[in-house]
Amino acid sequence: MTGRRRATSAATRVVVVLLGAVVIVGALVALLLVIDAQRSVRAEAERVTRALASTIATTDAVQQALPGPDASARLQSYAERVTARSGVDFITIMTPDGIRVTHRDPAEIGKHYIGTIPTGEQTLTEEYSGTLGPSVRTITPVVSDGRLVGWVSVGVTVESLASALAPRLPFAIVIALAVVAAGVLGALVAGRATRRVTGDLPAGSVRDAVSSYESVRTLGEALRAQTHEHGNRMHTAVALMELGRTDEAIELLTETARSSQDLVDKVVASDGDPTVAALLLGKAAQAAERGVEWTVDMQPGIPRTALGAVDAVSLVGNLVDNAIDAAAAGQPPRWVRVGVASAPQGDVVLTVADSGTGVADDLRDRIFEHGFSTKPAGKAGRGVGLALVRAITEAAGGTIELGMHPTTFRVTLPAQGARR
The missing domain is CATH 3.30.450.20 (PAS domain)
Structure with a gap:
């Protein structure tokens, strides 16, 4: 073949998956109806023989x-x-x-x-x-x-x-076919609705689009918080100068620059993605804005991961956003700790821990499902973040684990250029 095989569109995948599910459900319905008919025929035989x-x-x-x-x-x-x-x-x-x-x-x-x-x-x-x-x-x-x-x-x-059961089989088949027909109709409607949103884009491209949106969203929130914090400090410094308290104004601005520079130095020393560095700087301001203590621990010499900039920002941003939300909603002391380190086999390990109340045991397996969220419905309750984090991690050949006490998400990713 001289051309590259075209990837299956997301809408087609939706239809195929739903059709597969419909066939399975139809077969199960038919099987259950046959089993019920067998039970009914046997019960009738027992009743008749006992009475006679x-x-x-x-x-x-x-x-x-x-x-x-x-x-x-x-x-x-x-x-x-x-x-x-x-x-x-x-x-x-x-x-x-x-x-x-x-x-x-x-x-x-x-x-x-x-x-x-x-x-x-x-x-x-x-x-x-x-x-x-x-x-x-x-x-x-x-x-x-x-x-x-x-x-x-x-x-x-x-x-x-068995002979008495035979006349009841057409009924089971008709019901099963009706279920399959309804399911096929639903699958086609779902496929058409998906195509209206995604066009003929492959599933991977749709995921990339969602990742891009999440990256822009989390960077935007981080930059807004950073701008807001810097604006507050600048207004405070100007007010101090107007009051003739120049030394205090200089100390305030120097402390701000020192804190930002410390974080920049940590990120740059790790050879990590500069977009992630910018994100973490902005998230530091976002955490401070919500009264959450922010700590970043990055080992020097850590290579870049196999993720692109968009996926990296989306992954880190969603984990950090969840951690800040959880910590801010919990009891003092409120804190978030982000760590980046190398694993013995050369992988990169990202950990995000928070002081929040944690995840209930019965929800631990559901938090990564698309559409599921413990947050209220609305802007903050999208139910996309953790599902996207898992999708990005698995697509890169990595793993994600959830630890408790404190709540800790641990993402292991292969280094750039590593083979799986």
């Missing part, structure tokens, strides 16, 4: 014929007639010790019953393999004048149960 066995056992003709020597002659034709009318597969009448006096196959009369004979005068329903194969049968005692004079067993073969 009880009726036969209380019939005068049966009680009077048992256990006499001519019981077979008197009851065989009776059993055959009832079997034909009731739709069951066999009716076996036997003596108290289990010797058959009637059977569907006359050659089996006089032989011992194959199945469980209850201890005591009780009724039992079971599945057992007899002369006709596996069957669901009910055996009940025949009691006359207070004494046991015989047993009646009524059964339906498993083969007959």
